[in-house]
Amino acid sequence: MSTIVLGGGLSGLSAAYYLKKMLPKVPITLLEASDRIGGWVRSNKVDDCIFEEGPRTIRPRGSPAAFNTLELIDELGLANEIVPILSNHPAAKNRMIFVNGKLHSLPNSLISLFKKQEPFSKPLIRYLLNDLTAPKKNVKDEPIYDFVNRRFGSEFADYLISALICGICAGNAKEISVNFLMKNLFQYEQQYGNITKGMLKNLFDSNKVKPKGLALKAKKEKWSVYSFKNGLETLPKALENKLLDHKVEIYVNTTCKEIDLPCIDDNGLVFLADGRILNAFHVISTVSSQCLAKVVHKEHPQLADLLNKIKCVTVGVVNLKYNKRLITKDGFGFLVPPNEKLPILGVTYDSCCFPNGDNTVLTVMMGGAWFKDLFGDYPDKQDLLKTAKEQLKTTLGITDEPINFKVSIHQNCIPQYTVGHTETVEKINAYIKNNKLSLSLCGSSYYGVGINDVILSAKNAVNDLMEDV
Numbered sequence: 001m002s003t004i005v006l007g008g009g010l011s012g013l014s015a016a017y018y019l020k021k022m023l024p025k026v027p028i029t030l031l032e033a034s035d036r037i038g039g040w041v042r043s044n045k046v047d048d049c050i051f052e053e054g055p056r057t058i059r060p061r062g063s064p065a066a067f068n069t070l071e072l073i074d075e076l077g078l079a080n081e082i083v084p085i086l087s088n089h090p091a092a093k094n095r096m097i098f099v100n101g102k103l104h105s106l107p108n109s110l111i112s113l114f115k116k117q118e119p120f121s122k123p124l125i126r127y128l129l130n131d132l133t134a135p136k137k138n139v140k141d142e143p144i145y146d147f148v149n150r151r152f153g154s155e156f157a158d159y160l161i162s163a164l165i166c167g168i169c170a171g172n173a174k175e176i177s178v179n180f181l182m183k184n185l186f187q188y189e190q191q192y193g194n195i196t197k198g199m200l201k202n203l204f205d206s207n208k209v210k211p212k213g214l215a216l217k218a219k220k221e222k223w224s225v226y227s228f229k230n231g232l233e234t235l236p237k238a239l240e241n242k243l244l245d246h247k248v249e250i251y252v253n254t255t256c257k258e259i260d261l262p263c264i265d266d267n268g269l270v271f272l273a274d275g276r277i278l279n280a281f282h283v284i285s286t287v288s289s290q291c292l293a294k295v296v297h298k299e300h301p302q303l304a305d306l307l308n309k310i311k312c313v314t315v316g317v318v319n320l321k322y323n324k325r326l327i328t329k330d331g332f333g334f335l336v337p338p339n340e341k342l343p344i345l346g347v348t349y350d351s352c353c354f355p356n357g358d359n360t361v362l363t364v365m366m367g368g369a370w371f372k373d374l375f376g377d378y379p380d381k382q383d384l385l386k387t388a389k390e391q392l393k394t395t396l397g398i399t400d401e402p403i404n405f406k407v408s409i410h411q412n413c414i415p416q417y418t419v420g421h422t423e424t425v426e427k428i429n430a431y432i433k434n435n436k437l438s439l440s441l442c443g444s445s446y447y448g449v450g451i452n453d454v455i456l457s458a459k460n461a462v463n464d465l466m467e468d469v
């Protein structure tokens with residue numbers, strides 16, 4: 001009788017890792033539908049460079065989730081594999097947006113807040129000061145666009161936040177919940193009337209988690225973001241090896257078709273697509289909420305309806321390599337606010353972040369909340385490649401042909417935390433509790449979409465389980 005972990009992406013691997021660490025005697029079986037481990041983390045070695053088809057960097061600072069990932073990396077013995085981008089590197093200092101047909105660098109220092117910088121019509125400090133006088137609105141939740149528009153003005157919402165939401169979750173800021181990215185700032189407004197007051201009151205909060213170990217090193221050395229020498233897939237590969245060393249049973253090409261969920265009084269059954277049936281003492285689901293909805297629908301239609309409320313968007317990723325230097329101004333890359341009506345979300349300058357001789361490596365991201373409108377129900381990879389090349393010409397003036405490229409269409413890859421998301425997750429958890437189901441939820445559908453979030457969500461799920469044992 002095993003604890004079954006559903007999904008072999010970063011959160012599934014992390015859940016199995018923490019489970020083995022905290023409850024070493026519990027037998028674990030991890031099921032992965034595809035033929036490989038790692039989920040959306042895919043580092044493809046092409047000649048001498050790496051095409052990251054999914055995530056490319058991890059944030060080391062500013063949150064317990066970031067510190068937790070570094071602690072995990074240290075435990076896995078991967079500290080020496082890390083390649084950080086330091087905060088004085090052009091890739092850290094120069095982040096851009098494409099507005100009104102031009103690239104604009106975003107302010108990156110205290111002094112730059114006081115200067116008027118295109119496309120903004122006044123210095124950024126003036127938008128920030130707007131917060132002091134903007135009236136408070138009592139709401140439970142609202143689109144992040146409306147919140148920012150209300151407190152800082154429309155240019156801030158149109159150029160900055162809308163672009164940022166495209167970069168973080170490929171989503172539409174007019175739909176995404178303010179509780180997603182700006183939870184603290186939103187709560188400051190609700191509690192203190194404006195954000196500035198809330199920030200000042202919390203400046204000396206002694207409960208803040210202090211970095212230690214590798215996280216402290218990252219702080220001292222001023223890492224902005226990081227990856228690994230052989231790409232981000234280093235992390236799931238190391239986790240997989242660790243789990244195999246500890247005799248965790250990992251099955252790839254193994255799709256869970258249906259689950260009769262275990263509960264406190266009874267064990268459960270996991271039905272696999274190949275006809276096998278596994279007994280389950282507990283299930284940790286790390287698959288997307290919509291994938292989970294499919295497998296629990298028969299026994300728990302009400303739970304499936306709640307899970308189906310959290311929708312995902314599809315993202316097209318085009319990696320391109322050119323055999324000469326084509327970028328005139330180094331940086332991390334640029335984002336395109338939706339108002340520009342271009343068919344791309346943004347472009348990362350991979351060879352500026354992680355240099356590759358005289359080559360230029362770029363990644364064009366497209367679609368997200370607008371994928372279906374742009375590419376239809378049956379997207380064609382040639383169409384995406386053509387669009388990527390056209391947009392590189394429009395935005396960066398690149399007319400050269402790439403010497404190598406890879407087009408990926410990641411169907412339903414990023415969950416959208418739309419208005420009401422927190423309430424939906426609360427209802428899902430209440431259903432599980434009220435029905436005494438032995439089911440833990442983690443992964444990108446519930447508590448944050450980034451790598452740090454999903455790893456911490458796995459750790460928290462296992463911690464909660466420990467309390468019940």
Ligand SMILES: Cc1cc2nc3c(=O)[nH]c(=O)nc-3n(C[C@H](O)[C@H](O)[C@H](O)COP(=O)(O)OP(=O)(O)OC[C@H]3O[C@@H](n4cnc5c(N)ncnc54)[C@H](O)[C@@H]3O)c2cc1C
Nearest residue numbers: 007009010011033039040054055056256443444449450451
């Ligand atoms: C294009 C892109 C760029 C990103 N960029 C960044 C970034 O730069 N930084 C960052 O921090 N985050 C980034 N993210 C987010 C990050 O990649 C995710 O948070 C993370 O990979 C999610 O991991 P997961 O294990 O929760 O889910 P997944 O990776 O989706 O893993 C779930 C696994 O479950 C399997 N599965 C599904 N259904 C079943 C079933 N019925 N039976 C068995 N197995 C099943 C799937 O095959 C999959 O392997 C990006 C995501 C994408 C898509």
